[in-house]
Amino acid sequence: MKTEPITHLSTPYDWLDRSLDSIHKANWYRFTQTITSKAGTIATVDGREMLMFASNNYLDLAGDRRLIDAAIAATEMYGTGSTGSRLVTGHLALHEELETAIADLKNTEAALVFSSGYLANLGAIAAIVGARDLILGDEYNHSCLKKGGLLSGAIAIDYQHLNLADLSVKLQQERSKYRRCLITTDSVFSMDGDLAPLREIMDLANQHDCMVLVDEAHGTGVFGDRGGGLTNALDIQQDLIQVGTLSKALGSLGGYVAGSAKLIDFLRNRAATWIYTTGLSPADTGAAIAAINIVKSENTIRQRLWENVGFFKQCLQSIGMQAIAFDSPIIAIEVGDITQTLQMAKHLREHGIFAPAIRPPTVPTPRIRLTLMASHTLEQIQFLMQCIEAC
Ligand SMILES: Cc1ncc(COP(=O)(O)O)c(C=O)c1O
Known part of the structure; x- marks a missing residue:
């Protein structure tokens, strides 16, 4: 019997x-x-020079000669890759040096370096x-705390943003049902720029026998006399897990x-995103x-950054314009619905300002997320202001 070839009208990937x-x-x-230029306040974006008001390069170190030289020297000495996971062939003296430097910066007993902040939290x-x-x-x-x-x-339960009363109620209702409890928070919220009430969170954690994990992704280098982050600026001495x-x-x-030596020792034995991946380059x-x-x-x-x-x-x-907060170099302005926010981002882009609209699902409400750098000049900030005002 002759069989007809099967013709698929659809493929398993049509849902895309x-x-x-x-x-x-x-x-x-x-x-x-x-982007086809070196990190800094001016970037060539899709072939066009723009003023950068969107990067997380708050201290403008990503284009700093000293970092570039250090990266070249490390490459000359060790090569381009670390060749394996830290527990096999990928553990370099340079990693130990970095972990000692982080522990000193954060004022903790020890630190462990992962391939990214996202992987450190996971x-x-x-x-x-x-x-x-x-x-x-x-x-x-941030997404990586949730993931x-x-x-x-x-069991993961959210408390309302910065709301200590809600956290306290949820602790009272839920804590006793579980073995361990971990309270997690960003120190500086990446899309709002506001700050977590860390001291109060620590107090609640102590009352309810909880661990605390603070994500200092946007606080490190920016807060504290030595750049140790918000935990250091607030002089929080209790045991906590700093990422x-x-x-x-x-x-x-x-x-x-960064945290106690015991914590770091434990993570070296249990954190899959550290054990089963190649060491940092x-x-x-x-x-x-x-x-x-x-x-x-x-x-x-840092002083220049805060002046800006x-x-x-x-x-x-x-x-007469407000921002969600002025507590950090992240300044988010809400200008209306998605269409209005996209229009403003377009207007800024047309005037050579790189400052994207951030929309759901990343954030609950659309906003323009602006970030300041230590190296922005007053003229650059004034130009940004003119463009915002014109809009
Ligand atoms: C609050 C927060 N945590 C963690 C991360 C992830 O860090 P990394 O870019 O090193 O993966 C980010 C980056 O976007 C962040 O904003």
Whole structure:
């Protein structure tokens, strides 16, 4: 019998078209813009020079000669890759040097370096808590804290953003049902720029026998006399788990967990995102060490950053505009619905300002997320203001 060839009218991947369609319809479609210049306040974006008001390079260290030289020196000495996982062939003396430098910066007994801040949070959370445990997290925590919770298998409950009363009620209602409890929070919220009430969170944690994990991704290098982050600026001495990234103010790549020697020893044995992945590259490691030396010793860069934040705040308020917060170099302004926010981002882009609209699902409400750098000049900030005002 002759059989007809089977013709498939559909493929198993057709759902991709439908999903992309709905992303477009919701105005949630994202795309990349190509940068062809060195990190700094001016960037060549898709072939055009623009003023950078969107990067996390708060201290402008990503283009700093000293970091570049350190990355080159580390590459010359160790090569381009670390060749294996840290527990096999990938553990370099340079990693130890970086971990010692981080522990000193954060004033902790020890630190452990991961390949990114995202992986540091995933690995730490999934190792620290499990199915019999509870995570109470700020509802606006970064994606990696939330995904770490999912990966851990613990019951994860959000408390309202910065709302200590809600956290307290949830602790009273839920804590006793679980073995361990981990409270998680960003120190500086990446899309709002506001700060977690860390001292009060620590008090609640002590009352309810909870561990605390603070993500200092946007606090490291920016807060504290030596750039140790918000925990250091608030002089929090109690035991806690500090996570952060080397990729923002420190201008490199990689993440870390800092805390007690016992915690770090445990993570070396249990954090899957540290054990089963290649060690950080020599270039990133060398650059991060150079960055930490700079942030510890050069308070003037941080002062310039805070002067710029103060100046921008004054300018915005002088035209009656508010931001979600002026507590950090992240200044988010809400200008209406998605369409209006996209229009403003377009207007800024047309005037040579790089400051994207951030939309759901990343954030609950659309906003323009502006970030200031220590090296922005007053003229650059004034130009940004003119463009905002014209809009
Ligand atoms: C609060 C927060 N935590 C963690 C991360 C992840 O850090 P990394 O870029 O090093 O993976 C980010 C980066 O976007 C962040 O904003």
